[in-house]
Amino acid sequence: MAAADVVVVGAGVIGMTAAVTLQRRGARVTVLTADDPSDIVSTVAAAVWYPSHTDEDPRVLRWARDTHAELRRQAADGVPGVVHRPTRMWLRRPYTGPPWWADACGNLVAEPAAAPYTARLRFTAPTVEMTRYLTWLHRQVEAGGGQVVRRPLRELAEAYEFAPTVVNATGLAAGRLAADPAVYPARGHVLLVANPGVTVSVRDEDDPAGITYVHPRRHDVVLGGTYQPGVAHTRPDPETAAAIRRRCVALVPQLAGAPVLGERIGLRPARHGGPRVERDPGGGRLVHAYGHGGAGVTLSWGCAAEVADLALAR
Numbered sequence: 001m002a003a004a005d006v007v008v009v010g011a012g013v014i015g016m017t018a019a020v021t022l023q024r025r026g027a028r029v030t031v032l033t034a035d036d037p038s039d040i041v042s043t044v045a046a047a048v049w050y051p052s053h054t055d056e057d058p059r060v061l062r063w064a065r066d067t068h069a070e071l072r073r074q075a076a077d078g079v080p081g082v083v084h085r086p087t088r089m090w091l092r093r094p095y096t097g098p099p100w101w102a103d104a105c106g107n108l109v110a111e112p113a114a115a116p117y118t119a120r121l122r123f124t125a126p127t128v129e130m131t132r133y134l135t136w137l138h139r140q141v142e143a144g145g146g147q148v149v150r151r152p153l154r155e156l157a158e159a160y161e162f163a164p165t166v167v168n169a170t171g172l173a174a175g176r177l178a179a180d181p182a183v184y185p186a187r188g189h190v191l192l193v194a195n196p197g198v199t200v201s202v203r204d205e206d207d208p209a210g211i212t213y214v215h216p217r218r219h220d221v222v223l224g225g226t227y228q229p230g231v232a233h234t235r236p237d238p239e240t241a242a243a244i245r246r247r248c249v250a251l252v253p254q255l256a257g258a259p260v261l262g263e264r265i266g267l268r269p270a271r272h273g274g275p276r277v278e279r280d281p282g283g284g285r286l287v288h289a290y291g292h293g294g295a296g297v298t299l300s301w302g303c304a305a306e307v308a309d310l311a312l313a314r
Contacts, residue, residue, distance in 0.1 A: 004030040004146070006311050007163035009156065009177075011035075011148055013047075013130070013296045014289055014303060015169030016137035018311075021304040022167075023144040025312060030162045031141060034152035034173065046190060046215045046222040047128040048087070048201055049105070052294040053186070053227060055274060056100040063302030065104035070301040071126035081132035085201050085216070087125045090251075092206035095119035127201060128297055129217050153177065156286065165285040165311050171269035174290040180276065185267035186293060187231035189240055190224040191248075193258040204251055212247040220261055223248040227268070227294065234265040268294045277303055279310050287311045 004027075008019045011033035019029045049071060051064050075084040095110060095118050102108040108123040138148055153159060156177050159166045168178060175183030198216040205211050215222040223244055241263055249255050271291025280286035287310045292299055 004028045004163040006030075006165045006167060007032060007159045008167040008169055009153060009159050010167075010169035010171060010173075010290075011134075011138075012169065012171055013134070013137075013300045014171070014292055015167070016134060016141065017300040017304040018167055018169055018289060018307045019146060020137060020140045020144070021301070021308045022311060023141065023146060025308055027308075027312060028163075029141065029144070029146040031146065031148040032151045032153065032159060032162065033148060034150075034170075036150070046213065046224055047130045047133070047297045048085075048213075048215050049125040049127070049298050050087075050203070050295075051101045051104075051298050052205075053270070054101075054293065054295045054298075057274060059277075059306075060274065060299065061101060061104055063299040063306070064101055064295075065106075066302030066305060067298060067300055068104050068106070068126065071128070071297075075126055079133070080136045081129035083127050083217075084124055085127045086199070087123050087201040087203070089121040089123075090117045090202070090204045090206075091119045091121065092117055092204075125201070127215060127217070130297075165287070167287045167289055167307055167311055168280075169289045169307075171290055172267055174269070174276075174288070178276075178288060178290070180271070180291075182272040182276075183291060184230055184270050184272070185232045186270040187226060187228040187233070187265065188224070188268055188294065189226040189237065189244065189263065189265050190222050191241055191244055191263050192220045192261045193223060193245075193255060194261060195219060195221045196254055196258050198252060198254060202252055204247075207247055207251075209247055210243065212244075212251050214248050214252045214255065221255065221258065223255070229270065232267060234267065236263065236265065269296075270294075275299065275303065277306055277310075285311075 270293035275291040
């Protein structure tokens with residue numbers, strides 16, 4: 001007999017928030033992971049609330065709004081790694097009104113800006129230090145009577161050994177496990193530098209030299225970055241690293257002398273058509289939750305609520 005009601009396959013931020021949400025609704029949960037927690041792509045993420053590379057969609061907006069609210073509560077409650085941080089986003093395109101996601105953060109103000117910018121958006125958004133946060137999520141699962149098991153799967157059907165209902169939160173591996181050709185990698189490259197006192201997150205997505213963002217944390221600052229669809233390797237690239245640093249120093253000159261502490265390269269689990277969150281049409285008690293790309297943290301808790309609705313429906 002299965003020891004759990006639901007087994008979540010995948011221990012990244014989508015899988016772990018789904019597991020915690022299912023437990024909060026009374027389900028017995030087991031999480032399966034193919035990788036050591038330190039190797040999960042979620043640990044590479046800059047993990048700032050922002051629906052990056054996500055198309056406008058009412059369901060996605062709801063997930064983003066609910067996640068913003070939950071992370072804001074967690075920051076107030078002192079959850080490890082979660083901070084509600086001032087954010088500035090510089091725009092280069094003509095400003096025609098608030099972006100589609102503005103309602104989700106609830107506090108966005110547009111301000112004039114000097115060339116080459118057309119406006120600056122000012123808002124407050126949660127940021128998450130993923131290693132600490134994933135550790136907290138693991139402990140939440142275990143404290144709720146669940147377990148996280150290291151177990152790679154050849155096929156999703158093997159997960160039914162653990163529970164009668166399966167949540168597929170396998171990220172990039174879903175392309176193989178769910179036979180979904182819409183799944184693809186989007187390579188991300190960031191640098192970590194010592195924090196010289198930066199407290200505000202800053203973003204310039206329209207920099208012609210490449211996407212640019214600066215996200216401070218307790219002891220370092222994440223400098224980014226790249227978003228390279230279809231690139232599936234994680235080899236270091238010194239030229240890309242140097243270019244990221246130049247762009248970020250130009251955006252935040254205070255970083256000019258900050259020593260580099262390291263770099264992180266990971267493959268975002270993107271999907272043509274956006275995230276797939278649905279019951280499997282082939283029947284059985286299988287719920288898919290993958291394809292969130294670079295917006296996993298941003299959509300996590302809102303998405304988890306919908307996953308739990310689907311997984312526990314009778």
